[in-house]
Amino acid sequence: MNWVFNNFGLIWSLTLDHIALAVPPIIVGFLISIPIGWVANRFHASRGVLLTISGLLYTVPSLPLFIALPAILGTGILDPVNVVVGLTIYAVALMVRSVADALAAVDAGVRQAATAMGYSGWQRFWRVEFPLAGPVLLAGLRVVSVSTVSLVSIGSVIGVSSLGYLFLNGLQRNIIEEVASGIVATLVIAVVFDLLLVLIGRLLLPWAKADPTARRARRKTVETAIAGPSAGGPTVNDPSMAGR
Amino acid sequence: MDLFLNGFAWIFDPAHLNGPGGIWVRIAEQLSYTFGAVAIAAIIAIPLGLWIGHTGRGRDIAVLSSGGLRALPSLGLLIIFALGIGIGFKAPLLTFVILAIPSLLSGAYAGVEAVDRRTVDAARAQGMTEWQVLTNVELPLGLPLLIGGIRSGVLQVVATATLAYFASGGALGVFINEGLKTRDYSELIGASIVVTALALVLEGIFALLQRLFVPRGVTAGQVTDVRSRSARPRAVVGSPIQEGK
Numbered sequence: 231m232n233w234v235f236n237n238f239g240l241i242w243s244l245t246l247d248h249i250a251l252a253v254p255p256i257i258v259g260f261l262i263s264i265p266i267g268w269v270a271n272r273f274h275a276s277r278g279v280l281l282t283i284s285g286l287l288y289t290v291p292s293l294p295l296f297i298a299l300p301a302i303l304g305t306g307i308l309d310p311v312n313v314v315v316g317l318t319i320y321a322v323a324l325m326v327r328s329v330a331d332a333l334a335a336v337d338a339g340v341r342q343a344a345t346a347m348g349y350s351g352w353q354r355f356w357r358v359e360f361p362l363a364g365p366v367l368l369a370g371l372r373v374v375s376v377s378t379v380s381l382v383s384i385g386s387v388i389g390v391s392s393l394g395y396l397f398l399n400g401l402q403r404n405i406i407e408e409v410a411s412g413i414v415a416t417l418v419i420a421v422v423f424d425l426l427l428v429l430i431g432r433l434l435l436p437w438a439k440a441d442p443t444a445r446r447a448r449r450k451t452v453e454t455a456i457a458g459p460s461a462g463g464p465t466v467n468d469p470s471m472a473g474r
Numbered sequence: 475m476d477l478f479l480n481g482f483a484w485i486f487d488p489a490h491l492n493g494p495g496g497i498w499v500r501i502a503e504q505l506s507y508t509f510g511a512v513a514i515a516a517i518i519a520i521p522l523g524l525w526i527g528h529t530g531r532g533r534d535i536a537v538l539s540s541g542g543l544r545a546l547p548s549l550g551l552l553i554i555f556a557l558g559i560g561i562g563f564k565a566p567l568l569t570f571v572i573l574a575i576p577s578l579l580s581g582a583y584a585g586v587e588a589v590d591r592r593t594v595d596a597a598r599a600q601g602m603t604e605w606q607v608l609t610n611v612e613l614p615l616g617l618p619l620l621i622g623g624i625r626s627g628v629l630q631v632v633a634t635a636t637l638a639y640f641a642s643g644g645a646l647g648v649f650i651n652e653g654l655k656t657r658d659y660s661e662l663i664g665a666s667i668v669v670t671a672l673a674l675v676l677e678g679i680f681a682l683l684q685r686l687f688v689p690r691g692v693t694a695g696q697v698t699d700v701r702s703r704s705a706r707p708r709a710v711v712g713s714p715i716q717e718g719k
Contacts, residue, residue: 290633290670291632293650298666379545380544380545383549387637394547394549394550398553400557401557401640404557406554406557413551
């Protein structure tokens with residue numbers, strides 16, 4: 231424990247670096263996934279294609295991706311932008327499926343009622359479908375948040391400052407407390423982010439708790455997401471079912 | 475784009491491909507971590523997942539631990555094991571086993587849970603024992619999700635096995651480490667291409683396996699088009715089966 235007390239300043243500043251690298255991908259990834267997920271859900275033919283592409287994007291290992299991005303983006307290899315862009319790609323890869331599933335879970339009767347009341351497609355999306363998809367979206371976002379926070383540390387291998395520094399430095403200097411404190415700090419960030427997301431969900435989606443259908447759909451999303459973005463089934467694995 | 479051409483040139487240089495520290499050897503190491511770790515994780519997680527799915531006991535624990543394990547940074551885990559039990563292949567293997575468990579566990583239990591409870595009740599009503607219900611009904615019907623879990627475990631491990639060199643465990647990350655230290659970008663990009671290609675090939679193989687091994691007509695847990703089709707008129711043939719059981 232002494233190591234932790236003596237180096238609290240270092241842990242704290244690396245924690246802030248870690249957070250700064252984790253937040254943009256979560257938010258930007260979420261925003262980018264909404265239109266892609268909408269298209270995937272709206273047009274039958276595109277669903278299989280878009281979900282397959284996003285599944286394949288998630289397959290690309292993170293370290294090679296962080297290394298290849300500078301060559302594609304023209305950034306320096308030490309630029310934090312590489313890590314942010316790479317993690318955004320993973321966030322999109324995970325989130326597109328959640329958005330498509332969330333929108334698909336909105337009751338068709340509700341959608342028809344909104345149309346019947348004279349909502350245009352745009353209004354219907356933002357005022358009816360999007361809020362009702364909220365609980366499932368939130369579940370997907372929680373998975374994205376956890377995996378982003380844990381992946382940030384890989385960035386330190388290519389020299390971008392994060393809690394991963396404690397792992398590499400601890401390895402070099404053979405200080406097990408240093409590595410452990412990095413792991414604990416990462417877990418703490420993940421838990422805090424998760425609690426924040428739950429809190430935001432409580433405030434923005436007060437109806438979510440009462441709705442058993444949403445709860446079931448949400449549970450399913452979490453399970454598929456935990457099992458991995460490609461574990462879902464025929465949309466990714468079986469092109470012949472893609473158009474159904 | 476020149477960087478990528480140089481990367482490919484690096485890969486196909488016979489001096490890099492063959493020999494004791496060559497690309498083929500590193501690929502074999504990467505694959506042995508992958509299949510070794512997933513096999514060990516399967517022995518632990520699949521029976522546990524099937525039990526949780528069958529009995530319904532401990533499912534909250536399963537969900538929570540799956541999420542919690544996912545938050546563990548694999549690099550930190552690998553290094554702490556390396557410091558604890560020494561460098562070599564054991565520390566990476568242990569890390570990758572832990573990495574693969576959540577996917578396999580949730581795949582197994584979600585697969586069993588996705589089976590329609592009425593089907594299970596029907597099997598019991600026919601006089602099947604609990605063991606028969608599990609092996610003859612729930613396991614085959616839940617197979618798509620179970621294989622899906624194995625698949626995502628394999629993919630996670632094959633991608634992460636790149637980090638094994640931190641514990642002197644070999645695998646393809648060795649080239650990435652070398653490339654980073656010597657600023658040899660063709661080696662960096664070349665090794666990255668190999669790792670990514672390996673992951674994509676495994677993904678393809680599993681997609682194929684999933685089609686071959688899942689019995690025809692089994693749809694449990696498969697994400698079919700969940701949109702209801704009530705927008706179109708349809709003949710009344712009794713009420714459609716509700717999603718809720």
